[in-house]
Amino acid sequence: MTSTKKDPVLVVFQLSGGNDYLNTVIPYANPIYRDARPTVGIAEDRVIKVDDHIGFHPEMGPLKKVYDRGDMAIIHGIGYPKSPRSHFRSMDIWHTCEPIQLGTEGWLGRATRDLDPGKENVLTTVSFGPSLFRALALPGTPVAVVDDLDNYGLLPGITEKEQRTKILDRFARMYSPAIGSSAVMDYMGQTGLDTLEGADILNKAPGMYSSNVEYPDTPIAKKLKGIAQVHMANFGTRVFYVDHGSFDSHSNQNGMADKLWKDVSEGLDAFLDDLREHNASDNVSVLMFTEFGRRTHDNGSGTDHGAGGAAFMFGDAVKGGQYSEFPSMKSEDLEQGDVVPNYDFRGLYTTILEDWMGLDGKPIVDGSFEKLPIFA
Amino acid sequence: MSDQDIALMAHLMRRAGFGATRDELEARVANGYEATVEELLSTDEQEELNRDEMQRFHPWTWRPGTLPGMGAAEWLHDLVNTKRPLEEKMSLFWHGIFATGVSKVDHYDDVMDMIVKFRHKGMGDFRELLLEMAKDPALIFWLDNNDNHADAVNENWGRELLELFSMGVGNYTEDDVRDCSRAFTGWTIEPKLPRGPIGRHDWFFEYREEDHDDSDKTFLGHTGNHNGEDIIKFITDDPACARFIARHLYSFFVADEVQVPAWSVTPPRDPEAVDLLANTLLNNGYDIRTTLRVLFNSDFFKNSRFERLKNPTEVVVGTLRMVGGAEFPAPGIGDLSRQPNYMGQDLLNPPSVEGWHTGAEWINSGSLMRRVNFTAELVGDVSRPGIRNMVDRMIAKGDTSSEAVVNGALDLMGPLEVNPESHVELVGFVAEGGDFSWKSADDIEKSTVRVSELLQLIVSLREYQYA
Numbered sequence: 001m002t003s004t005k006k007d008p009v010l011v012v013f014q015l016s017g018g019n020d021y022l023n024t025v026i027p028y029a030n031p032i033y034r035d036a037r038p039t040v041g042i043a044e045d046r047v048i049k050v051d052d053h054i055g056f057h058p059e060m061g062p063l064k065k066v067y068d069r070g071d072m073a074i075i076h077g078i079g080y081p082k083s084p085r086s087h088f089r090s091m092d093i094w095h096t097c098e099p100i101q102l103g104t105e106g107w108l109g110r111a112t113r114d115l116d117p118g119k120e121n122v123l124t125t126v127s128f129g130p131s132l133f134r135a136l137a138l139p140g141t142p143v144a145v146v147d148d149l150d151n152y153g154l155l156p157g158i159t160e161k162e163q164r165t166k167i168l169d170r171f172a173r174m175y176s177p178a179i180g181s182s183a184v185m186d187y188m189g190q191t192g193l194d195t196l197e198g199a200d201i202l203n204k205a206p207g208m209y210s211s212n213v214e215y216p217d218t219p220i221a222k223k224l225k226g227i228a229q230v231h232m233a234n235f236g237t238r239v240f241y242v243d244h245g246s247f248d249s250h251s252n253q254n255g256m257a258d259k260l261w262k263d264v265s266e267g268l269d270a271f272l273d274d275l276r277e278h279n280a281s282d283n284v285s286v287l288m289f290t291e292f293g294r295r296t297h298d299n300g301s302g303t304d305h306g307a308g309g310a311a312f313m314f315g316d317a318v319k320g321g322q323y324s325e326f327p328s329m330k331s332e333d334l335e336q337g338d339v340v341p342n343y344d345f346r347g348l349y350t351t352i353l354e355d356w357m358g359l360d361g362k363p364i365v366d367g368s369f370e371k372l373p374i375f376a
Numbered sequence: 377m378s379d380q381d382i383a384l385m386a387h388l389m390r391r392a393g394f395g396a397t398r399d400e401l402e403a404r405v406a407n408g409y410e411a412t413v414e415e416l417l418s419t420d421e422q423e424e425l426n427r428d429e430m431q432r433f434h435p436w437t438w439r440p441g442t443l444p445g446m447g448a449a450e451w452l453h454d455l456v457n458t459k460r461p462l463e464e465k466m467s468l469f470w471h472g473i474f475a476t477g478v479s480k481v482d483h484y485d486d487v488m489d490m491i492v493k494f495r496h497k498g499m500g501d502f503r504e505l506l507l508e509m510a511k512d513p514a515l516i517f518w519l520d521n522n523d524n525h526a527d528a529v530n531e532n533w534g535r536e537l538l539e540l541f542s543m544g545v546g547n548y549t550e551d552d553v554r555d556c557s558r559a560f561t562g563w564t565i566e567p568k569l570p571r572g573p574i575g576r577h578d579w580f581f582e583y584r585e586e587d588h589d590d591s592d593k594t595f596l597g598h599t600g601n602h603n604g605e606d607i608i609k610f611i612t613d614d615p616a617c618a619r620f621i622a623r624h625l626y627s628f629f630v631a632d633e634v635q636v637p638a639w640s641v642t643p644p645r646d647p648e649a650v651d652l653l654a655n656t657l658l659n660n661g662y663d664i665r666t667t668l669r670v671l672f673n674s675d676f677f678k679n680s681r682f683e684r685l686k687n688p689t690e691v692v693v694g695t696l697r698m699v700g701g702a703e704f705p706a707p708g709i710g711d712l713s714r715q716p717n718y719m720g721q722d723l724l725n726p727p728s729v730e731g732w733h734t735g736a737e738w739i740n741s742g743s744l745m746r747r748v749n750f751t752a753e754l755v756g757d758v759s760r761p762g763i764r765n766m767v768d769r770m771i772a773k774g775d776t777s778s779e780a781v782v783n784g785a786l787d788l789m790g791p792l793e794v795n796p797e798s799h800v801e802l803v804g805f806v807a808e809g810g811d812f813s814w815k816s817a818d819d820i821e822k823s824t825v826r827v828s829e830l831l832q833l834i835v836s837l838r839e840y841q842y843a
Contacts, residue, residue, distance in 0.1 A: 017728070085550070086539055088637045088730045102638045131720050131733065132740035145742035147718065154745055155832070157753045167829065170805045171836055174798045181795060184685065184736045188744065188838045195741040246479070246728065250532040251520035300528030302520065305535070336550060 006283040008317075008356050009238055011227060012108065013268070013288040014133070016245030018087060021293035021309045021339070023257060025074055025326075026055050032296075032329040040253045040298040050074075054326065059261035062269035070320035071272070073313040073374050075348055077327040079341025083292055083307035087248070090291035095135035097346055097365045107349055108239055109138025110364045111357065115238050122194040123201060126230055127241040128223040136241060139187060142194040144202065149226050152203040154196055172196055205233040213274040220244045221267035228274045231284065238357070247290060253302035272314065285315035285356050285375075289345070295337050296329055306338035311348060313374055317356065323372045344369050351375065381405045383791050385412065387681045390843045391629050392416050392672060393461025395694040397762055398769070398788055413672045416462040417665050419499065423459040430705045439485065439578075447484060448723035451491055452713035455693045456702045466664070467494035468689055469628050471723075474509050474541060475731035476518045478724055483576040486514040487724045502621060502662035503612045506542060510604055513565045513579035519729065522564040524557060526589040531557045536729050538611070546640035547616040548596065555593035559602045562588030612662060615654065622653035622667075629671055631683040632735030649676045682793060682842040685735055688719035688743070690843055695751045695835070698789075700762035718746045739841070751835035756828050763831065767824050771814045778807040785830050794839045806830055 023040060027033045028047045047055035048064050056064055066072045080099045084090055096103030108125065116124040122142040127133065129145065136143045146152060154171065158164045175192035209229040215221040220242070227240045244264060249256050268286070275281035293309030308327050324343035327333070333340065347369035350361035355375035362368055385405050389396040393416070396404070404412045415421070430437055430453065437450050458464045471491060478487050490512055497505045509515055510533075516522055519533035534557025538548050548556075562584040569577040593602045596610050611617050623644055627633035630649065634642045644650040652674070653667055660666040671677055686694065692715045696702045702712070716723055720743045721732055732738075755763060766788045775781050782802045786792045794802070809826050813819040834840060 084545075086535075086545060086637070087728065089545065092637055102641050127740075130727070131743075132737065143740070145740035147742050147746075152742075152745070154748060155752055155836070156749060157756060158832070163829070166805070166808070167833060170801050170833060174801045174833075174837060176797070185795075185838055187736055188739055188841065191739055191741055191744050192838065195745050198741060199745065248532075248728075250530055251523040299523065299530045300525060301523040301530070304531045 007236075007238060008358065009231060009240070009284045010111075010352060010357060011240040011242070011284060011286040012135070013264075013286055014129075014135075014241070014243035014245075015247050015264070015288065015290040016091070016243050017248035017290070018090075018292045018294055018305055019247040019290035019309065020249060020253065020257065020303055021306075022296065022329075023253070023303075024057050024060070024261070025050075025076070025310050026057065027053060027326060027329065028055050029053050030329060036297045036329070038298065039300055040249075040303060042254075050322075054322075057257065057261045059258050060265050062265040066269065066272060066314060067320060071314055071316060071318055072320050073318050073372075074322045075311040075313070075343065075372065076322060076324040077308045077339065077342040078289075078311045078324065078345050078348065079292065079308045080344055080346075081341070083338070083341065085292065085305040085307070085336075085338075087291060087305070092134060094289060094291055094345060095133060095137075097349065104134070104137065106133070106135040106137045107364055108135045108241065109141050109143070111353060111359060112136070112143065112239060113138055113141045114359050114364070115357070121236045122198045123230070123235045123237050125239040125241070126202075126227075126237050128226050129241055129243045133241060133243065136239075139183065140190060142190065142198075144194065144198045146202065146226065146230075149202060149206055149229065153199045168196065201235055202230065205229040205235070208233045211274050211277065213270055213277055215270045215274075216263070216266045218263045218267060220263050221270060224267050224271040225274070228271055228278075228280075231275070232278055232280050249294065249302045250299070250304060251301040253298070256302075268314065282316045285313060285317055285352070287348075287352060288312040288314070293339065296334055296339055297337060307335065308339040308341040311345070313348075313352075317375055319374055319376060323374065343372075347371055379787075379791065381409075383681070384409065384678060386790055387678070388412065388416075388672060389461070390690075390694065391465075391677075391684075392668075393465055394455060394690060395697050397698065397700070397765065399765070410673060413669060416672075417499070417669055419460045419463040425454055425458055433705055434709075446710040447478075447713055447725075448716075449709045449713040451488065451723060452693070452716075453702075453705050453709055455689065456696045462668070463495050463499070466498040467491050468687075469624070470494040470498050470505070472628070472726070472731040472734075473624060474512075474515060475726035475729050476512075476515050477722075477726050477728075481514045481518055483514070483579070484724060485576070486517075486579055489578075490514055491724075499665045499668065500663065502657065502664055503608065506608050506612065507605065509541065510537070510560065510563060510608065511581040513581055516563065516565050516581070517579065521560055524561050524563070526561045526587050529554070529557050529561065529589070533557065533560055537607075540636070540729060540731075542611045542620060543614065543616045544620045544636065544639050547614070547620075552595055555595045555602075556607050558589045558591075558593050559595065559607045560604045562586070563604055615658060618654040618657040618662070619650060621657060621662075622650045625653055625667065625671060626650050627734065629668075630677055630680045632685060635733055635735075635737070636730070646676055649674070682839070684843045685738055685841055686843045687732070687734060687738060688716035688721035688747070689723065691719060691747050691751065691841070692716050694843075695754050698762050699754045699757070699760040700765075701760045715746075715750055719743045719750075744841075747841065748836045751840070752832040755831040755835050758824050758828050763828065766831075767827055770823075770827060771820060774814055776811045776813060778803050778811070781812050781827070782806055782830065785827065785834060789831065789834055789840075792834065792837075792839055794837060798837055798839065802830065802833060805833060 026047050028044050046058045049055040093099050095106050097107050112125040125143045127145045175189045215225045223242045289311040293306045294303035295306040327339040327342050346365040349365045351371040353359045353361035385401050455464050520530050521533040524530040535553045566580045566582045656667045656670045812823045
């Protein structure tokens with residue numbers, strides 16, 4: 001468990017589209033890498049070296065700084081058995097922890113339920129994604145989805161105060177659970193009530209915030225800033241969710257990855273600095289993941305869907321360094337041309353849930369998986 | 377003309393189009409249900425949209441594209457004003473399946489060209505449409521088939537063709553993906569001209585024989601030197617393809633299905649209905665129009681009232697058609713076209729090739745807020761002709777009790793069916809202002825304001841989110 005008195009907070013940062021493991025954590029010293037990637041391989045002199053074996057993508061400079069101060073963990077070879085290589089199925093597996101059956105309950109939905117069993121706070125989990133990712137879905141568990149913090153509120157067109165109170169009062173009663181209605185009606189009812197309650201709190205966050213940290217002018221930085229604002233407003237939010245993409249680099253990979261990793265690295269660096277400046281970083285850990293890694297051999301312009309990938313953790317409480325092992329790239333060890341995952345993502349989830357959030361991981365990820373000493 | 381007839385016609389028009397005003401519903405009921413289905417299907421007999429005003433006031437819509445477009449503004453305007461509602465509805469249907477986005481294509485004109493193809497071919501032979509899509513420049517670029525070479529296979533298009541456009545997971549192997557991709561090597565676009573100072577040039581399909589893999593391939597058990605046309609034939613000969621399209625039609629027009637990735641393990645909600653639609657496709661040369669005729673005339677369709685959640689486009693377009701006043705392409709149509717995006721459906725820019733997650737997954741706190749706020753603002757505007765028409769009908773009817781006014785409003789807004797608890801709240805809200813009066817001009821003005829507040833509360837109802 002963490003020694004901090006503040007409640008631990010998790011930020012989940014989803015890299016959508018399948019981020020290329022081998023060009024993010026580059027095995028630059030391995031001759032197989034050079035041979036496999038005549039086109040998209042990154043020249044050794046551009047790699048930001050981490051040790052004698054691996055280095056970061058050239059645009060990850062700001063994150064190397066985080067790594068050097070011991071606040072970044074690399075989790076090698078993460079994935080699950082029988083990788084389906086479909087974006088949608090793969091993302092579902094990460095979201096629901098159901099590699100065989102199709103799950104509908106999200107792991108963070110379950111975590112939210114366990115963090116706030118009495119549903120006392122509709123802002124326990126806040127997503128800055130445009131949609132409600134399945135990772136967050138669990139019937140009856142509130143999750144606030146925010147696109148624009150400044151304009152978050154119901155029926156802003158009705159400005160006359162008394163009339164507004166009257167109409168919102170009716171709104172609340174119309175959204176109350178009705179006997180014998182359908183599951184979708186119930187879901188919408190709860191969502192409506194949670195929205196009403198959350199809106200009046202959330203839209204105060206920007207006004208309570210001031211900072212010397214300048215975020216880059218990118219969509220992902222804007223979302224991360226929103227997270228910082230809500231976190232520092234102390235509304236009791238324990239889980240934040242954000243996504244960025246698309247990392248689906250079948251073609252033109254190098255130019256595409258440069259821009260993506262520049263935006264991600266600079267945005268995340270500003271976010272971490274902002275938290276540190278406000279003494280609000282000690283209880284925040286960030287998990288960064290993607291649905292799969294990409295194929296070992298390039299296709300002449302990019303890389304196709306693969307299997308094993310990398311995940312990352314960031315934060316003051318994170319014991320920086322490398323975990324698990326870089327999977328073998330020898331051709332006899334590849335499966336359908338992909339590096340084979342050697343660490344199950346559910347182990348990382350369990351690590352986060354138990355050693356950081358203080359929850360019981362087993363019922364959430366549905367089983368026992370090997371943990372990593374990231375918070376030890 | 378019975379209330380039931382109106383309710384059924386309203387259902388048909390919500391599903392086969394984007395709703396209709398009460399005047400239109402009454403005219404269509406007089407014409408008959410089956411005749412209306414035929415009229416909707418006979419798109420060529422309906423007037424085409426007049427684009428004169430659009431082109432006059434918005435030169436960015438001129439083609440070939442010169443000025444950077446305003447995103448989906450032109451399409452949204454078409455959706456609201458079309459005289460061929462089913463044609464546009466089918467375009468939206470196919471756009472959700474062949475989901476291609478400007479986030480990567482970076483050229484609205486080319487994505488919009490796909491919509492134009494859906495208008496022309498979206499109700500014909502699906503096999504032709506699929507082949508047309510395999511040659512579509514935006515889709516080729518979106519799925520990197522321009523980087524699929526004889527000596528360097530790129531699997532993106534090959535995989536999604538099978539997974540998302542025709543069969544669904546579980547009906548092919550990884551080897552099929554590989555050889556399907558090989559069959560489409562050389563299906564590319566002409567070299568792109570560099571971007572000009574005022575926009576991109578249009579792209580064109582090109583088949584490059586010298587970049588096509590001419591060796592044998594094995595696809596779904598067929599071995600030979602297949603090209604892309606052969607692959608599409610093998611796919612569409614497989615009943616899995618008909619079932620896949622049938623299930624999409626069911627989910628889009630009848631009742632919300634589970635999300636596509638779950639189809640390989642979750643049986644359809646109504647297996648008999650999906651079988652009927654699949655067999656109709658197989659027995660009629662994949663003719664979509666014939667299949668839609670069977671669908672709209674079926675009992676399972678007629679009995680599916682309010683069993684689907686509206687997608688954001690249906691919310692925005694349906695409400696705009698109801699309130700009226702959006703016929704002229706006024707300044708601000710760009711902002712209007714972003715409304716579905718705020719609710720989670722960025723037209724011409726789906727989040728990925730999977731398209732949008734539908735049904736209950738449209739709803740979250742942020743998107744529900746957007747739905748309520750946008751529609752409430754529209755129906756609260758009593759200067760809109762559609763709202764004006766509703767008020768005029770109320771004046772003519774002369775109801776004074778709160779209950780009667782609420783019932784009248786619910787009828788004109790759908791007719792909508794609301795649960796008893798909501799009904800009590802609506803009546804309670806209105807009753808706070810006492811009985812209505814429509815006698816003097818002053819009375820009418822006061823009553824109209826109260827009606828507009830009532831309408832705002834009605835569109836805030838959960839029931840309004842159902843189609």
